Amino acid sequence: MDVETSATGREALASVPNTxxxxxxDPIIVGDDITRTFGGLTAxxxxxxxxxxxxxxxLIGPNGAxxxxxxxxxxxxxxxxxxxxxFNGHRLAGLPAFKVARLGMVRxxxxxxxxxxxxxxxxxxxxxxxxxxxxxWLSLLPPLWRPQEQENTERADxxxxxxxxxxxxxxxxxxLSGGQRKLLEMARALMVDPELIMLDEPMAGVNPALKxxxxxxxxxxxxxxxxxxxxxxxxxxxxxxxxxxxxxxxxKIVAEGRPEQIMSDPxxxxxxxxxxxxxxxxxxxxxxIEAEASAELDQEAKDD
Amino acid sequence: xxxxxIFSNAMASALGPDAIVYALAAIGLNVHFGYTGLxxxxxxxxxxxxxxxxxxxxxTWGLPFWVGIAIGFGAALLxxxxxxVPTLRLRADYLAIATIASAEILRLVFGSVTLSDWFGGSNGxxxxxxxxxxxxxxxSRLDFGLFSFSANDAWVFTVGWVLVALxxxxxxxxxxxxxxRVLKSIREDEDAVRxxxxxxxxxxxxxxxxxxxxxxxxxxxxAIKQQSVIPTDYATDITFFAYTALLLGGAGRVLGPVIGAMxxxxxxxxxxxxxxxxxxxxxxxxxxxxxxxASLVRFILxxxxxxxxxxxxxxxxxxxxxxxxxxxx
Numbered sequence: 001m002d003v004e005t006s007a008t009g010r011e012a013l014a015s016v017p018n019t020x021x022x023x024x025x026d027p028i029i030v031g032d033d034i035t036r037t038f039g040g041l042t043a044x045x046x047x048x049x050x051x052x053x054x055x056x057x058x059l060i061g062p063n064g065a066x067x068x069x070x071x072x073x074x075x076x077x078x079x080x081x082x083x084x085x086x087f088n089g090h091r092l093a094g095l096p097a098f099k100v101a102r103l104g105m106v107r108x109x110x111x112x113x114x115x116x117x118x119x120x121x122x123x124x125x126x127x128x129x130x131x132x133x134x135x136x137w138l139s140l141l142p143p144l145w146r147p148q149e150q151e152n153t154e155r156a157d158x159x160x161x162x163x164x165x166x167x168x169x170x171x172x173x174x175x176l177s178g179g180q181r182k183l184l185e186m187a188r189a190l191m192v193d194p195e196l197i198m199l200d201e202p203m204a205g206v207n208p209a210l211k212x213x214x215x216x217x218x219x220x221x222x223x224x225x226x227x228x229x230x231x232x233x234x235x236x237x238x239x240x241x242x243x244x245x246x247x248x249x250x251x252k253i254v255a256e257g258r259p260e261q262i263m264s265d266p267x268x269x270x271x272x273x274x275x276x277x278x279x280x281x282x283x284x285x286x287x288x289i290e291a292e293a294s295a296e297l298d299q300e301a302k303d304d
Numbered sequence: 305x306x307x308x309x310i311f312s313n314a315m316a317s318a319l320g321p322d323a324i325v326y327a328l329a330a331i332g333l334n335v336h337f338g339y340t341g342l343x344x345x346x347x348x349x350x351x352x353x354x355x356x357x358x359x360x361x362x363x364t365w366g367l368p369f370w371v372g373i374a375i376g377f378g379a380a381l382l383x384x385x386x387x388x389v390p391t392l393r394l395r396a397d398y399l400a401i402a403t404i405a406s407a408e409i410l411r412l413v414f415g416s417v418t419l420s421d422w423f424g425g426s427n428g429x430x431x432x433x434x435x436x437x438x439x440x441x442x443x444s445r446l447d448f449g450l451f452s453f454s455a456n457d458a459w460v461f462t463v464g465w466v467l468v469a470l471x472x473x474x475x476x477x478x479x480x481x482x483x484x485r486v487l488k489s490i491r492e493d494e495d496a497v498r499x500x501x502x503x504x505x506x507x508x509x510x511x512x513x514x515x516x517x518x519x520x521x522x523x524x525x526x527a528i529k530q531q532s533v534i535p536t537d538y539a540t541d542i543t544f545f546a547y548t549a550l551l552l553g554g555a556g557r558v559l560g561p562v563i564g565a566m567x568x569x570x571x572x573x574x575x576x577x578x579x580x581x582x583x584x585x586x587x588x589x590x591x592x593x594x595x596x597x598a599s600l601v602r603f604i605l606x607x608x609x610x611x612x613x614x615x616x617x618x619x620x621x622x623x624x625x626x627x628x629x630x631x632x633x
């Protein structure tokens with residue numbers, strides 16, 4: 001895990017074809033036939049998925065495309081109807097969320113989950129893995145866990161400095177702003193020292209000033225050799241930092257490719273923004289829209 | 305009206321066996337609710353299985369007292385596992401429903417006619433605490449000036465407060481450790497804890513068992529102090545009084561349940577004494593309320609006081625105002 005892997009990872013992507021489910025030279029995640037239905041709605045129906053190691057992969061798609069559901073399935077927070085997927089060759093299907101995290105695949109949440117009534121530094125300490133003091137009987141004997149706690153605290157302080165949260169160290173996490181919470185969640189995930197970090201909408205609710213620094217932080221994750229997979233609606237961010245983009249619509253992967261290719265793919269733009277995204281609404285003829293809508297309705301009635 | 309005796313009775317009850325029992329029960333609830341966020345509404349059930357485990361072992365089956373204590377703890381452990389395995393993976397409310405129902409089931413089973421050979425039906429079991437009182441070093445009344453305890457009460461008083469102190473020490477040292485940090489984090493957001501690789505189910509189970517053990521201690525003390533177990537002593541109101549004590553003192557604080565239990569019993573006895581003597585000397589005329597009604601007014605007032613506390617000081621006496629303020633965001 002170093003700068004070299006991420007550079008070779010990006011180069012390797014150059015030869016990957018732009019087809020949905022394209023095989024990657026060095027995948028960290030491989031998934032097959034993952035489906036999840038909610039009642040009659042198929043939220044996720046992914047035939048094949050590979051995530052390249054050491055790069056930043058963006059997962060985009062319109063609202064309701066199944067991005068977050070796929071996140072939940074991959075990390076064990078939700079159970080699929082069918083499917084099989086592996087992380088570093090380790091089968092994950094049926095594994096509970098906490099075991100997935102222990103393997104080195106850690107996620108953040110769309111609605112940030114900071115532990116409000118714990119201080120920032122306690123939030124960070126919680127992230128450390130393999131803590132002796134977290135075992136019931138050992139916790140009663142402080143000399144057995146103090147040195148480890150000290151090491152974890154030093155690592156936490158380092159991360160807090162890197163994410164510019166060191167001034168908030170002793171504040172309750174609940175008193176942080178939305179953007180600071182995103183930062184704290186990311187820093188806390190790093191306490192687990194994950195190989196793959198999955199960010200669910202890291203930019204949602206973050207003010208523009210903080211966005212730039214968040215972008216820098218996400219890039220730095222890649223540059224220290226981690227793999228990043230993130231869900232995002234902010235196209236600027238996707239274009240700016242991702243090495244590979246996967247587009248989902250209605251539960252399926254509809255396109256994959258490097259960001260510049262994806263952004264200019266008319267099929268993707270239509271899927272993502274709708275066919276009328278470029279048209280000025282005032283110039284649209286109301287009558288023609290109405291005709292189009294009623295035609296669609298008729299078609300649906302026939303299909304039924 | 306005899307203010308002196310009303311006050312000294314109230315003090316005796318704030319420091320006496322009643323407060324000890326409720327303090328121990330509330331310490332258990334503090335581990336469940338205050339630190340882990342588990343809504344256990346069946347602390348009476350944990351107390352009942354422990355008390356009956358002890359009483360039936362000694363009085364029915366003739367086992368030694370200390371074996372009975374071990375059986376009581378074992379029964380509380382079993383109850384925690386039975387309740388936890390199916391419900392701890394679900395949302396918090398399910399545990400609340402399961403615990404309150406099982407506490408009632410247990411009370412009815414212990415009082416049932418069918419099992420009266422074991423548990424003595426509605427008469428319960430007596431004569432099981434002799435070993436405990438044989439160890440009593442006090443031979444005469446223990447006098448505190450304002451009030452005094454009989455030799456037996458003094459022994460319960462001594463052992464009880466030592467147990468409360470040890471329990472507080474245990475809770476304090478657990479909650480300042482990384483183990484306690486995981487529990488507090490689960491209370492805040494269990495998905496976040498899961499995403500960091502902690503086995504949330506296992507921690508909740510450990511918390512349920514630990515709190516159940518404190519409930520078992522409370523059950524033992526209640527059984528021993530009155531040297532009898534009867535089913536009605538383990539009705540659901542004991543759980544809710546323990547919750548009242550906990551919220552009064554401040555949930556999630558080590559000393560909260562102890563101070564809360566003392567204040568709760570002081571108020572209950574003080575108000576009870578005041579109203580019954582006020583009614584008996586016609587300070588409150590019979591048209592307004594009779595003696596019997598007057599003795600119940602204390603419950604109304606304590607309830608109203610708890611409401612006022614929740615409105616004006618929701619964190620309890622020991623709580624941290626800043627922590628509560630965060631919820632409003």
